[in-house]
Amino acid sequence: EYGVIFDAIVKRNVEGHNSGNADAILEMYDDSAVVVDKKQGKIFFGVDQIKQMIEGFIKMGKVEFQTSNKTIHDVGVDRFYVTADFESKFVDSGVVMKDLEKIYDAICAKKLKAVAECDVDGCAEIYANHAVIVNKQMDKSAFGMDEIKKLMKSYFESGPYSDFKLPRKEIYGLGSDRFYVNCSYIGTTMKSTLEGE
Template sequence: KSETERVICTKREVYRLTVIVMSLSVEEAHSIYDELVTRNMEQFNSGNVEVMAAMYEPQGVLVDKKNNKCSFGRDEIKIALEPYTKLGKMDFQTPKREVIPLRDDSFFVRIDYRTTVIDSGLVLTGTIEQIFTKTNGEWLISYETYLEK
């Protein structure tokens, strides 16, 4: 086969594989995400950085776009999340969000958020992009970027 024929053939195989693998619907992804937001906010509001880091895969990635910092793995993610434990409990709102299924075991989320620190009234706003992956039966964040405004 010529190089062009191989590329066309490969594209067909990739497309066919994508159709077979993608079984998570948009509605299912939204429903899963709603449950995860509730769970993750409970973990975040615990004030325990160990519990907070458990939201991420062991080799997860957290990118702080505002400060150009990247954390790899739960140990580094704990360090990145530590300052938030000092703020106190938060009310997390997502006035705008997009949830896109990637496969049956992963989905992408892009949200605009508005978080209010309950005790102080401090309001944090920004954008978060996340990839959630089902690992050993549990939905965890494998990749997250955030830009706090």
């Protein structure tokens, strides 16, 4: 019977998501509910955190949602625990969420090569003229190609990078084949280690 309940929860989630009604989705969760996103390493506990998660997903636009590899565990007292893989397809653009990660990884691979060579133009060419970069930790931002080149140049003042990692990345589809990435990075040069997000 938990399988039927879980399917109803998923259906209600999608309906609430596509109507932009976070409160309708939230009605299904109690104060002790937990949502764990293993891929992004995120845990949401209680209605306040879960509402923030829901509102973040709603901003991405209408979705078609599928689950697979679903396993349901009875944990007693009318409670259950579910592990499942899911895939979100954005209706406006037809983009599937997992494909955005492949695109971003390809962008990163090209950028890292340019970073290793301190190639400002090589870094900048992967961005569109209307692209935006915000470095929250360093309180820097750049809009458009000219500003992005200036920002990249400032990153190279410590010399070429011997190592560059992205420990955390969250990718959000914005429709019309556009996406937004929130990530942290650690870059190592001969002079210093730079961190940001």
